[in-house]
Amino acid sequence: MSTPLVEARGIVKRYGPTTALADGRLTVLPGESHALVGRNGAGKSTLVTLLTGLQAPDEGTVRFDGEAAPPLADRDAWRRKVACVYQRPTVVPELTVAENLFINRQPLKRRFISWRRLKAEATELLDAWDVHVDPEARTADLKVEDRQMVEIARALSFGARFIVLDEPTAQLDNREIERLFSRMRALQDSGVTFLFISHHLQEVYEVCQTVTVLRDARWITTAPVADLPRAALVEAMAGESLETIAEQAVQERIVDDTAPLLLDARGLSSESFENIDLTVRRGEVVGLAGSSASGKIELAESLTGLHTPTSGTAHLDGKRLPFGDVQAALNAGVGCVPRDRHAQGLVIGMTVGDNATMSVLDRLGRFGFVGTERKRAVATELIERLDVHTEGPDQPVSDLSGGNAQKVVMARALASDPRLLVLINPTAGVDVKSKESLLARVDSAREDGTAVLVVSDELDDLRRCDRVLVLFHGRVVAEHEAGWRDHELIASIEGVDHG
Amino acid sequence: MADTKAAPPLAPLHTPAARSARTVLLRRARELALVPALLLLMVLGAVVNDSFLTERNLISILGASAALAMVVLAESLVLITGKFDLSLESVVGIAPAVGALLVLPVAQSGWGTEFPAVLAMLAILVVGGAIGAFNGVLVVKFKLNAFIVTLAMLIVLRGLLVGATQGKTLFGMPDSFYSLATTTFLTIPMSVWVAAISFGAAGFVLKYHRIGRALYAIGGNADAARAAGIRVERVMLGVFVVAGVLASVGGIMQTGYVGAISANQGQNMIFTVFAAAVIGGISLDGGKGTMFGALTGVLLLGVVQNLLTLAQVPSFWIQAIYGGIILVALMIARVTTGRAQD
Numbered sequence: 001m002s003t004p005l006v007e008a009r010g011i012v013k014r015y016g017p018t019t020a021l022a023d024g025r026l027t028v029l030p031g032e033s034h035a036l037v038g039r040n041g042a043g044k045s046t047l048v049t050l051l052t053g054l055q056a057p058d059e060g061t062v063r064f065d066g067e068a069a070p071p072l073a074d075r076d077a078w079r080r081k082v083a084c085v086y087q088r089p090t091v092v093p094e095l096t097v098a099e100n101l102f103i104n105r106q107p108l109k110r111r112f113i114s115w116r117r118l119k120a121e122a123t124e125l126l127d128a129w130d131v132h133v134d135p136e137a138r139t140a141d142l143k144v145e146d147r148q149m150v151e152i153a154r155a156l157s158f159g160a161r162f163i164v165l166d167e168p169t170a171q172l173d174n175r176e177i178e179r180l181f182s183r184m185r186a187l188q189d190s191g192v193t194f195l196f197i198s199h200h201l202q203e204v205y206e207v208c209q210t211v212t213v214l215r216d217a218r219w220i221t222t223a224p225v226a227d228l229p230r231a232a233l234v235e236a237m238a239g240e241s242l243e244t245i246a247e248q249a250v251q252e253r254i255v256d257d258t259a260p261l262l263l264d265a266r267g268l269s270s271e272s273f274e275n276i277d278l279t280v281r282r283g284e285v286v287g288l289a290g291s292s293a294s295g296k297i298e299l300a301e302s303l304t305g306l307h308t309p310t311s312g313t314a315h316l317d318g319k320r321l322p323f324g325d326v327q328a329a330l331n332a333g334v335g336c337v338p339r340d341r342h343a344q345g346l347v348i349g350m351t352v353g354d355n356a357t358m359s360v361l362d363r364l365g366r367f368g369f370v371g372t373e374r375k376r377a378v379a380t381e382l383i384e385r386l387d388v389h390t391e392g393p394d395q396p397v398s399d400l401s402g403g404n405a406q407k408v409v410m411a412r413a414l415a416s417d418p419r420l421l422v423l424i425n426p427t428a429g430v431d432v433k434s435k436e437s438l439l440a441r442v443d444s445a446r447e448d449g450t451a452v453l454v455v456s457d458e459l460d461d462l463r464r465c466d467r468v469l470v471l472f473h474g475r476v477v478a479e480h481e482a483g484w485r486d487h488e489l490i491a492s493i494e495g496v497d498h499g
Numbered sequence: 500m501a502d503t504k505a506a507p508p509l510a511p512l513h514t515p516a517a518r519s520a521r522t523v524l525l526r527r528a529r530e531l532a533l534v535p536a537l538l539l540l541m542v543l544g545a546v547v548n549d550s551f552l553t554e555r556n557l558i559s560i561l562g563a564s565a566a567l568a569m570v571v572l573a574e575s576l577v578l579i580t581g582k583f584d585l586s587l588e589s590v591v592g593i594a595p596a597v598g599a600l601l602v603l604p605v606a607q608s609g610w611g612t613e614f615p616a617v618l619a620m621l622a623i624l625v626v627g628g629a630i631g632a633f634n635g636v637l638v639v640k641f642k643l644n645a646f647i648v649t650l651a652m653l654i655v656l657r658g659l660l661v662g663a664t665q666g667k668t669l670f671g672m673p674d675s676f677y678s679l680a681t682t683t684f685l686t687i688p689m690s691v692w693v694a695a696i697s698f699g700a701a702g703f704v705l706k707y708h709r710i711g712r713a714l715y716a717i718g719g720n721a722d723a724a725r726a727a728g729i730r731v732e733r734v735m736l737g738v739f740v741v742a743g744v745l746a747s748v749g750g751i752m753q754t755g756y757v758g759a760i761s762a763n764q765g766q767n768m769i770f771t772v773f774a775a776a777v778i779g780g781i782s783l784d785g786g787k788g789t790m791f792g793a794l795t796g797v798l799l800l801g802v803v804q805n806l807l808t809l810a811q812v813p814s815f816w817i818q819a820i821y822g823g824i825i826l827v828a829l830m831i832a833r834v835t836t837g838r839a840q841d
Binding site: 076089092095100104105106112115 | 706708712729786
């Protein structure tokens with residue numbers, strides 16, 4: 001067996017109290033395309049930052065070609081060994097492709113840049129790796145796939161023959177993905193090794209030879225793709241054997257099929273999703289699952305006014321739901337827990353009370369003036385109802401822990417007594433106890449006859465739903481009634497049960 | 500070439516030569532966007548006023564624009580790196596004033612140190628560079644907001660100048676304070692030559708030196724620049740220092756042009772500086788713009804100012820008209836370049 005090109009052993013990486021990687025292992029042989037898979041938070045990104053020398057592991061070793069990894073400060077040495085193409089571009093948009101390829105190492109002639117030689121060398125480099133991009137083009141004008149190829153070519157020109165592709169297909173359409181794969185295969189034939197990270201398992205089977213699975217910050221298995229059927233791969237990622245799955249089945253609730261439809265959306269389309277029909281009955285909880293590029297968040301945000309669909313209609317309780325206007329959606333009876341409580345959920349500088357009542361200020365006084373006492377009373381009631389651990393409505397929300405802060409966001413969503421409650425990642429970054437308490441609110445909202453739409457990556461959130469719709473590349477591909485098994489849902493999220 | 504067969508949609512790319520020629524031409528055209536406007540104004544000026552297209556008047560436009568040009572050059576370098584420096588207008592006042600205070604005797608409100616003129620000139624440049632370095636350290640090392648830091652510095656420096664001179668106007672300095680504006684070479688003032696050479700040199704470095712390209716890289720995507728091994732902090736700091744020095748040279752030119760240093764020398768100049776830079780295609784977001792563009796911006800404003808004077812517009816109205824023309828020029832530049840001025 002030849003020396004592995006990259007070998008990481010016993011890697012441990014902690015960020016403060018959280019252990020991002022407890023037992024990271026990776027062995028990549030020269031000339032293969034190696035897939036790295038795992039659910040969100042499994043430790044994939046952490047492993048990549050360690051492999052590309054952006055951070056040092058707390059324990060364990062990384063070796064390239066049998067030699068110890070260079071010190072972190074020696075960027076040039078790292079650049080000669082490994083490069084990563086991130087989803088976020090690492091090129092300068094206003095400069096030409098040629099200049100981006102040779103940034104800060106432009107060919108000189110008597111100490112000044114020779115543009116002629118720069119263009120010639122760029123053309124040569126792009127031709128050598130068969131990249132069809134005009135070296136004189138402005139990089140900002142490139143398509144995503146071409147920009148990725150330019151970044152790959154730049155990495156290769158440093159001498160690196162190990163390229164990490166971090167979810168390269170997330171922003172590409174099917175035809176572009178095919179082209180990327182054929183280019184990957186061609187580069188592989190010329191001796192380039194890839195570490196391929198993707199949420200789409202069928203892509204792993206299409207382009208990779210070996211796969212490493214991480215779960216809960218640990219290495220689970222490394223196997224040739226051919227020896228690992230899809231079911232076994234999903235099982236490795238989900239962390240449960242088929243025997244234990246039966247125990248997990250949640251008891252089915254009685255769904256009142258005769259309850260009136262509260263939300264009735266027809267033919268919703270936008271850039272992120274296509275022709276989606278969605279109905280939620282009174283007192284029904286519907287889950288939306290899918291990978292990060294599936295369009296599930298955009299779909300949910302369409303109903304709350306944060307995202308405007310290009311076509312389709314939605315009716316809430318028989319009335320047309322306006323799109324693209326948060327205030328109008330709120331007035332129509334939509335309450336929302338936005339996807340990111342730091343970015344969209346809370347105003348960090350304000351108090352708990354101000355944050356909780358922000359969306360209902362018009363009810364607390366006349367002509368736009370806000371009654372302080374009314375506000376205090378409403379806020380105090382919300383704090384009690386949601387069991388927020390706080391000194392009172394006047395405490396700055398920035399003092400609260402993640403779980404309590406999320407409860408404030410939930411309080412705000414409930415403050416307007418919504419008829420449709422849209423929860424996007426409602427338990428992200430929240431401790432177990434707060435999670436239970438937040439999910440309990442979903443149950444009580446359901447009992448009050450509210451229609452609830454839960455969008456989440458967490459299986460625990462989705463388990464409470466009466467049914468879960470799975471989105472894949474912007475289309476509903478599966479619907480699971482309550483009582484689904486983890487591996488079934490994961491398989492449809494990762495797109496392995498349909499092709 | 501296996502993938503070309505597999506992917507027929509790549510076919511349109513098979514005329515890269517023609518396409519690149521067109522894109523290069525387009526980029527050049529954008530650089531030259533203001534030239535037609537400038538020519539149009541010149542024709543207009545010639546029609547409206549007989550004395551506009553005389554050699555004497557054209558030279559006076561250049562002489563009047565030289566100081567502004569130096570500050571626009573300084574600001575453009577900072578803007579391309581993606582930062583701001585508002586305090587340059589106060590540097591225009593305080594740097595030459597410090598030089599003057601160092602040479603003047605106490606009787607003429609100086610500090611009485613009575614430095615030799617050469618040393619005083621050097622001190623002016625050092626003051627400019629030191630202020631730039633101070634701004635740079637606050638913005639780059641301590642990561643304070645460039646806009647607010649330099650706004651505060653603008654006020655502080657203006658206050659220091661007023662305090663140090665007791666609000667009085669300084670005059671009676673040695674000839675070297677005025678020689679940039681008064682001596683001529685081939686009938687054109689030295690200040691114009693200096694400004695022209697500075698623009699030429701800056702343009703050359705920006706185009707043909709790695710440091711110059713680094714400014715664009717930092718302004719365009721600082722993370723990418725850092726990843727490419729550019730010492731982002733050091734380059735930014737250097738740009739602030741250079742900008743300070745260039746602005747102090749602009750201050751000397753202004754002193755020579757006016758013949759004295761008043762306590763409000765350079766005041767409100769920064770608005771014109773930004774207008775000229777943006778009209779000339781320098782992006783306030785960084786990473787975009789050329790020295791040639793900035794220069795056309797300066798000349799455009801210089802010609803407008805001159806035309807307004809020649810047309811004997813009542814002085815009470817001149818500001819309103821000047822501001823209006825800047826607005827129109829911005830709109831025209833937006834239309835002709837077809838790009839958002841962000």
